[in-house]
Amino acid sequence: MDKKVFMEKFTGRLPKDIKSATPQQLHNALGETVMELYSDRWSVAREEHLSKRRAAYLSMEFLVGRAVFNNLLCLGIYDEVNDAFKELGLDLADLEVIEDAALGNGGLGRLAACFLDSAATLGLPLDGYGIRYKYGLFKQSIVDGFQREDIDDWTKYGDPWSRRCDEDTLLIEYSGQTVKAVPYDMPIFGCRTENVGTLRLWQAEPVKEFDFDTFNKQDYLEASKEKIYAEDISRVLYPNDDTNEGKKLRLKQQYFFSCASLTDILRKHKARFGTLDNLADYISVQLNDTHPVISIPELIRQLVDNEGWTFEKALSTAKKVFNYTNHTVMQEALEKWWTGLVEEVLPRIYEIIIQINEELIAEMYANGVQKDKTNRIKIIKGELIHMADMACYASSHINGVAEIHTQILRDSVLADWYSLYPERFRNETNGITQRRWLALCNKELSSLITEKIGDGWLTDLSQLRELSKYADDSSVLDSFIKVKQTKKQQLADYIKAREGVETDPNSVFDIQIKRLHEYKRQLLNAFSILWIYYGIKDGSITNFKPTTFIFGAKSAPGYKRAKAIIKYINEIGRIVSTDPDTRDLIKVVFVQNYNVSYAEKLVAAADVSEQISTAGTEASGTGNMKLMLNGAVTLGTYDGANIEIVQEAGEENNYIFGARVEDLARIVPEYDSRRVFAEDKMIKRVVSSLIDGTVSDGGSGDFRELYMSLLDGASWHAPDHYYLLGDIRSYVETKLRCISDYDSDRAAFARKQWLNMCNAGKFSSDRTIADYAENIWNIK
Structure with missing residues (x-):
């Protein structure tokens, strides 16, 4: 980095009285300066990625955190920028007040961020696709011992590490609603390399921002209705879904970024090669858990409806393009969508899911698979669409994320699929950067x-x-x-x-x-x-x-x-x-x-x-x-x-x-938490704190419910379900x-x-x- 050029561009973006600049002003000036100085490197890397076989990582979450310090480190300019700040009488550490990009909930999203970092550093053409949530997860405070949630307005003072790309805006269609998907691109700088990855995050916006005629009739909320409903799609990560409306919003979110990402991939491929016939030769799409699995019928829809392909050809291509990472062994976390909801929101997608399911069943019969196994693995069971089964059927590879996890997938959670396609299963133990x-x-x-x-x-x-x-x-x-x-x-x-x-x-x-x-x-x-x-x-x-x-x-x-x-x-x-x-x-x-x-x-x-x-x-x-x-x-x-x-x-x-997996397999059938509780005085004393007045839940009854879930079970839980x-x-x-x-x-x-x-x-x-x-x- 040319320090003189950096100083000129950086100070030019600050107030005349530099020492009066707020941390947010310093952060924006620094980010914009670095983005300008390294924009050519990013452009070259983008072109390089598009010119060869590449991979796309689709994830509901990218928990990237605060970008500024990590970007300086990976670019190898941390010390130079730190010295420049000191020369100006500033302290780089002041930028620690800058908000994280909290676009994830935990390990799933943090893993996705680490993967992009590693791919950029290894010089690999991998790019990420997700949602640009306005408020991310939420900002947590503890009040009287209870969690309280508030909005996490992470872009309140700007976002210098993203670039809005209006020219790539797309339309996403649901039954009765059309919204714009506007991409924001974030560079992922590799360490000690010229390679730069791209994280493209989609923001939902209305097609028509405001209905003036309705407003003029003094129906003020109705005049902004389209804007509100559109922006809800990318407003928060994982909206509460204990009602049908919440479930509908989650489904819309998943389809929103999956449809937009695939459309972007297909557009870029066709613009370069003039055809989609060689799509599987140039793109591999990783589905990070079941959230983006709606991408499978969506790709088929686009190839059939927009390109005139047969369903069979489109499905064959999907099977070559997609790969599926499973992140859980718990059935309740393997997504299942009610058929009526999918048909209501995405009727064409539901039609295609039915076709995929029918093709799966026909294939199983043709291969002599027993009927009971076919019934266990089919995608539509009763009134539920099982997304993990669709992912297993229409993916080239299925991977777990630790040795024991992958073995459990093979032995129990996805055992039927493993018996049919053992060659698809791999273990990829997670990592961190x-x-x-x-x-x-x-x-x-x-x-x-x-x-x-x-x-x-x-x-x-x-x-x-x-x-x-x-x-x-x-x-x-x-x-x-x-x-x-x-x-x-x-x-x-x-x-x-x-x-x-x-x-x-x-x-x-x-x-x-x-x-x-x-x-x-x-x-x-x-x-x-x-x-x-x-x-x-x-x-x-x-x-x-x-x-x-x-x-x-x-x-x-x-x-x-x-x-x-x-x-x-x-x-x-x-x-x-x-x-x-x-x-x-x-x-x-x-x-x-x-x-x-x-x-x-x-x-x-x-x-x-x-x-x-x-x-x-x-x-x-x-x-x-x-x-x-x-x-x-x-x-x-x-x-x-x-x-x-x-x-x-x-x-x-x-x-x-503690007990190991093989121990629990032996213990659980005969396990009686009430007996353990009754026979161990210290266990009884500790667990009884939930109901004996030792602690207070403020009269909510929540501690009593915890107590009962341990000893008698609750909802679908067996007693002391987690031992x-x-x-x-x-x-x-x-x-x-x-x-x-x-x-x-x-x-x-x-x-x-x-x-x-x-x-x-x-x-x-x-x-x-x-x-x-x-x-x-x-x-x-």
């Missing part, structure tokens, strides 16, 4: 690593293994401990500023950060803290090392039980902090508005990484990888990528507890051993942490994407 999740968020540790092995790890994380030779070097471990202490102090300062809560950086930092869901078992963690509290009070737990338990999580707005767990965690925090016997030993902090930027600080400071999902429920996890990479030990079950983490770093360097009571004693014992190990021999514990970091190389998304490129997408 080390650029954001180490180089950017932990400069102190990055400097220590680079001092020892150079900086090649930025693009080849497997090089971290070379650091294993320092595991018994006391001076290196001392340096590592100092780095960890620095990050804990920084987090403590940040929590004090953000939450108004004092935390002790000399305590153990035990951290659980992830989406709030019952299977992730934040409630089990809360129970364990109350268990330890009772143990300290009655003297059965002595010499307890002061520990800060930090939670970060958002619950879906309509997920009542998950919101009750947030309240319960905060109630436990109130108890331990107000008791003079424990307030200096136990601290519970539930951080507000957990997002990517908060996560960057949390993962760097963690001593213990809580990965405690019920065995067989977490597809992979990526938070576990981020925490491992920053030198945390895993306290977890044998689930998801935890298994591979232990394989890489050694079980002796981590803390594994909290069965695992809790093993969990508490392992947690106490972990904390005791930290306290008794800090150097030995640091060695475990160091070896986790050294062996995190497998979990780079660079490795994951290189495998997708070679074995699924066939791109170079």
Whole structure:
């Protein structure tokens, strides 16, 4: 970067009194300057992508977070820009107040963002397609222990890292409604490469903004009705769908970005090649979970209705173009749409789904497949359209995201499909980008690593293994401990500023950060803290090392039980902090508005990484990888990528507890949570806190409902469906051993942490994407 040119363009965009510029003005000026300086590189890369076989990643979520620092890092100009700010009397760190692009809910969306980062760095022609939500998920606050949601207006002060492309605007048609899909493009800068990927996000806008005649008749709301209904489609991520209207909006969202993305892909292909006959030779489309699976009938619709293809030819092409990533083993998360709803909103798509289903059935009969198996895998069962079955039928490849997850898909969830098409199934263990999740968020540790092995790890994380030779070097471990202490102090300062809560950086930092869901078992963690509290009070737990338990999580707005767990965690925090016997030993902090930027600080400071999902429920996890990479030990079950983490770093360097998948297969048929509750006094005491007045849910009855779901079952749940009571004693014992190990021999514990970091190389998304490129997408 020519620093003189940068300074001229940057300062030219600022107020005359530069020091009076707000962080938002500085951010916009910086973003616009960088975008201008690197626009030619982006244009060349776009053209390069379109000239060869490429891949498109369709995802409902792209949790990109805050772009500015990551872009500077990947472009290799972070230090130059930092120096330029200093010369102007400014502080680059002031831009930390800039809002995240919170266009995702958790691991699914963060994975998609990491994948684009890795593909750009590896020089691969991969581009992303999604929705440009006006408000993203939501901004969370904690009021009296309860989650409160507010809009997350992330573009309030502008969005300098996106470019609106009106020339590519499309029309999307539903029954009784037509809306515009306006694309906004975001560059994904590769690290140490000229390659730049593109994330195209679609924004819904009305065809007719305002009806003046209606307004003139003083029917003011009706005059703006089309604008409101159109913009609702891209207003928020995952609108509450516990009513038919909510379900209809979600379906519209999924079709909106799928239709727009495919139309864009087909337009560009036809403009370059003059035909769509070779489409499958040049494009591979990855369906990230079931949300974009509506793309399958949509591609067929466009090829049949717009290009005059036969249905058979269009279906054959779809099977070559699409690939499907499954992210869950839980049936309730495998999307199923009511046939009446799809027919109402998308009648032509429903007709095509019927045709696909009929073709599947005919194919099964032709191949001699038994009728009962055909009935299990057909797409339309009764009045429900099973999107995962459609994805399996019309995809070239089907992949899980961790070894155990993929095996469960083969053995049970998608066993029928695996028996028919074993060659389609692959495992692609998830990964994270080390650029954001180490180089950017932990400069102190990055400097220590680079001092020892150079900086090649930025693009080849497997090089971290070379650091294993320092595991018994006391001076290196001392340096590592100092780095960890620095990050804990920084987090403590940040929590004090953000939450108004004092935390002790000399305590153990035990951290659980992830989406709030019952299977992730934040409630089990809360129970364990109350268990330890009772143990300290009655003297059965002595010499307890002061520990800060930090939670970060958002619950879906309509997920009542998950919101009750947030309240319960905060109630436990109130108890331990107000008791003079424990307030200096136990601290519970539930951080507000957990997002990517908060996560960057949390993962760097963690001593213990809580990965405690019920065995067989977490597809992979990526938070576990981020925490491992920053030198945390895993306290977890044998689930998801935890298994591979232990394989890489050694079980002796981590803390594994609880029933495994094979154990649960044996235990669950005879499991009686009431018996466990009745026969274990401490379990009974801890769980009874939900109803005995120990904690208060403000009279909502939510805690009582949690209690009953554990002991008697609730909705579709069996009693203690996620095996909290069965695992809790093993969990508490392992947690106490972990904390005791930290306290008794800090150097030995640091060695475990160091070896986790050294062996995190497998979990780079660079490795994951290189495998997708070679074995699924066939791109170079």
